[in-house]
Amino acid sequence: MWTPPDISEVCASTHGNLTQCTSIGITYLTLLAQLFGRSVDDTYSRGDNPFIYPTINNGFEQRAHEESKNIKRKEYDFIIVGAGSAGCVLANRLSEIKHWKILLLEAGNEEPNVTSVPSAALALANTNVDWAYYTQPDNTTCLAQKEQVCLWSRGKTMGGSSAINYMTYMRGSPADYDGWSKEGNEGWSYREVLPYFEKSINLRDQYATGLHGVGGPLNVERFSYNDEPSEFVVKAFQERGIPFADLGLETKVGVNINLATAKDGKRQSTNAAFIRTVRQDRSNLHIITNAFATKVLINSNTKEIYGVEYFKNGSYYKVYSKGEVIISAGSINSPKILKCSGIGPKDELQSLKIPVIANLMVGHNLQDHVTTDGLIFSLSNKTSTLVSNEELLNYVKDFYKQPEKKRGPLSSIVITNLVAFINSNGSKTATPNIQVHFDGRRIPDFLTDPSSYISSYIFPMTFYNAVAVRPILLTPLSRGVILLNKTDPIFGAPEIHSGIFTVKKDLDALVEATKFVVTLGETEVFKKAGAAFIKTPIDGCKQYQWGTYDYFACLYTHYTATIYHPVGTCKMGPSCDKEAVVDPRFKVYKVKKLRVVDASVMRNIVRGNTNAPTIMMAEKASDLIKEDYKVLKYNS
Template sequence: MSWVPANLANLCPSNSTLSSCQPPTFMFLTLVASLFGHPEVSYPNKNIEEEYDFIIVGAGSAGCVVANRISEVKQWKILLLESGIEEPEVAEIPAFVSTLSGSNIDWLYRTQPDNHSCRSRLGRSCAMLRGKVMGGSSTINYMMYVRGNRRDYDEWAEEGNRGWSYEEVLPYFLKSENNRDPQIVEDNPLYHNQHGYQSVQRFPYVNINSEILLNAWQELGYDLVDINANNQLGVMNLQTTSANGRRQSTNNAFLRPIRRKRRNLTVKTEAYVTKLLVNYNTNHVIGVEYTSANNRIKLNTVFAKKEVILSAGSVNSPKILMLSGIGPREELEKYGIQVISNLSVGRNVQDHVGMYGLVTAINFTSTSQNISIIEDISTYEKTHRGPLSAIGTTTVATFLQTMFQHEHGVPDIQILSLASSQRDFLNNPELFFDTVVEPLSYYDAISISPLLLSPKSRGFILLNESDPLWAPPLIYPKYFSNSNDLDVLVEGVEIVLKLFDTESFKKNDFTLINKTLSPCRQFKFGERDYWKCVMMEYTATLFHLVGTCKMGPKSDPEAVVNERLKVCGVDHLRIVDSSIMPKIVRGNTNAATIMIAEKASDMIKEEWLSDGI
């Protein structure tokens, strides 16, 4: 038993042999043996299934798109494996999005404690919301459709990733888009499409507070713009991945229309992938092992004749790679995992990070008073209209430049306005930042949050020493480890504060709650050092974790995949999700992830088809 990690060896008596361990210990250890690549151990209860041409791991923002596009090839047989359950109906109601965090369709991941961030959050860590459900994070996110900036993709190409410039990726944004707002399409026809699978639309309900915010930003000189067109700088009531007042996840958009019609596509939910199967002589991935939710002991083995496509997301894709022997040598050797390819898996973590603390009291236009939720539910059921068909003021977003950004047309701060509660903030600010208004339609405060679009800080993800297979991976985002990020965000805060001098805010009695937060009481409220303290104590994140399987040329020592998204040093394995982003895009990441999947699908077809579809 020398190969068994120290923390697992005590599951059997020290004087016993592996075969004499009684269930479930024996079964668990054989699973661990499989995980760490010891072929001399047999697999009891292994279920060997038939072959597929392609196996897609993860039915999230990217996986659903790939499953749709490559199943267009009728002669290909495809298996899509998802750890979570089917998408629940409640997830489609926009205002209920705040109830999905911490539910059974959330992986419940949290960041590790750090001296630079999340210091006064629950457990000295920040939640890292990830969808464990058909549609993945597109089923639990706030639905904002933002592509990022032209320079994001040009920078990817300039770093040696051929084919990823803005002009080369724009057709893939258009390919997926079904834009349901005719005026936006008419105003910018070169940047929008109405014939894709993914519905993009403004919510049908806009409350008065959103209008006040839009007017205030315009008073400060920020124009109303279509941030997905030629100019990203300005303010917009954002379009969302929704259709007629209902969320449209990638599961809803790309899979539901074809899932029962294409006989060559098999979808399995509650299928937890434990390992990639590799031919160690050729470094060729030949399949995957997975267990079902109701039977962790039974191993199911399935083989891929062409490729395994890993679309498990920026946390789980690196975890699966490392468990399979693909990752940093020093990390894998700690667990006795056989190293197949020594790559910087789990490094290069980036996220859109910001702060809470700019809480605005609203009185005349509060929606928390005289709540008519029963009536609103009835209206929503009948028409998909009313307050429940929107997410409060959250879709009002401003993209702006601080003094630190010198390149024309490129923002470095995004401002969001989140529905909040005055009472919660005043009574217990320490808990306020870990609670949300449920549903988002009813609120009497707005938390205006500046977020960093191009962070310089970089983090990493490690396997969990207590249980590498089943325990959550260790997420170290290292927010604010580069002090320049704090300086940029302070500039964002000072721009936000100018809103309180606008006529729109004054005449509607929008006032800043200038309550000094106790962990920062050594600083005077409003000073730059005070805001920096608030950032580190009450860190905010949009859960846009990316970059953990970085795309890069051969000359890049941090590259995990090449420009074709193939894993370096391993054959027949491709990664298609947000983890491949070499640098985070300047905006919400879901639209960019869908684009990546559209482009990757064409790459797959180009490589495996000689005569087209």
């Protein structure tokens, strides 16, 4: 069952002054849990599906679990740790080889139905489908938040972060991949990775030009439901000289309502696209949920990885591989698992009394796309999309009652899927360094207590009377690090030292971009719509005048936010790169039979949302593995 977020502590601290703290907040979350709390995949974990292992009475997961206890050496050919954006793709593609036995381990549960409701995404944070990690306080970020830390949500369910993100489909710039290639990573030019983007998707969009991928497992389309604020903001950018452009398939200066990983008004996580479609038909694919990987098993003499240890239901189990172990646990948990296994910086491991197997810069090179939650403009009554409490609940019920193809306000994330790319220096021709996203807000709630509002807002993304404008730095120079929890390295949350704004040029670029973004308020389309930036300084920044460098800088340091794109902590690089953790074929240096395949291997963060690039990397990795084991019969 999906467990709704507990916002009681926030509500107590604000004395119930936020709308989500009134009876409608409780009623909405209760209704979501009642209607969408279970999973269509429950039959797999309960063993009710007659198509899987029909001769095994205890069902699918029970078989895999029993094998885990009594397994013979080399029982599985490949073990994949993490069923997220990369892991689900790998499990699908590797299990295409019928004589290969594949084991997919996921620390979370089956993906609950609530994730399929696009507009309900805000209610997923800080629940049992979220690792709910927090940054470490650092005196330069999150200063207005409680304890000066920021939430870094990461998916903890089948589908991983693709099950809780905002579904934006974006590939980044060709310059991103060409840059990796020029730095010595063979096979990573944009020309070479483009086929893997196209292989994974089924693009249903009448406005996308050219052939961009048809027939793949992952459906990509634009939400059919839109609203008036989204439309006039697009026009405002155009009035300011930013062209209307197709952005999801290539980053360039422009504005548009973007493509989404959705199908017929519902989310398409990698679990929905790559696992549900094959799970009952492939007897060579085993999936164990609620399996918390603690370390990989390594022969200390040969440095060869031969399995994985995981923890489930109070017990430890070991599973073995005769081929490889592939870590796809994400940019926070992948470095954690490597370090707990003895693969990481020598000094850190020795300080925690972890035997060192391979001295590598695991956990370093952390990057993310930083923005702010503090810049907002209000809507007039004629463009506000707020509805009454009764209407809100009826929309939830209506979405549940609809046939397979969903329609209406809950079938979209509306203005959150609006994207603009600009340059902080004003260039219209250079590759953009700023992406602008938007989120609906409710005022006066936000102005009453901004930090409490941000940490507890749970209502559908479709209903709002104000908009947060979020300029995002695409090419940060700052770098952070992931460290193991010093008290409990295995089960404790890792320490996230974001490193954000350790290079002042990052902050300067964002402030310059913000100065351009607020000029949207001067456009005729804004004035006609009755929209206006709220120029009253908010808590924590009231000592500065709105519109100045100091005020905007304060917004970024006090109301720091990211759009949850951590990358780089298991950096890919050629053997001459002393900071590289994996080679261009995803193989971990200094050990054998171990790969890392997820966003953690990115050398530099891509210019755009990271879900699609991560899926692409898993597609490419699958072919590389098939090639290494001589079963690849085609060129993708």
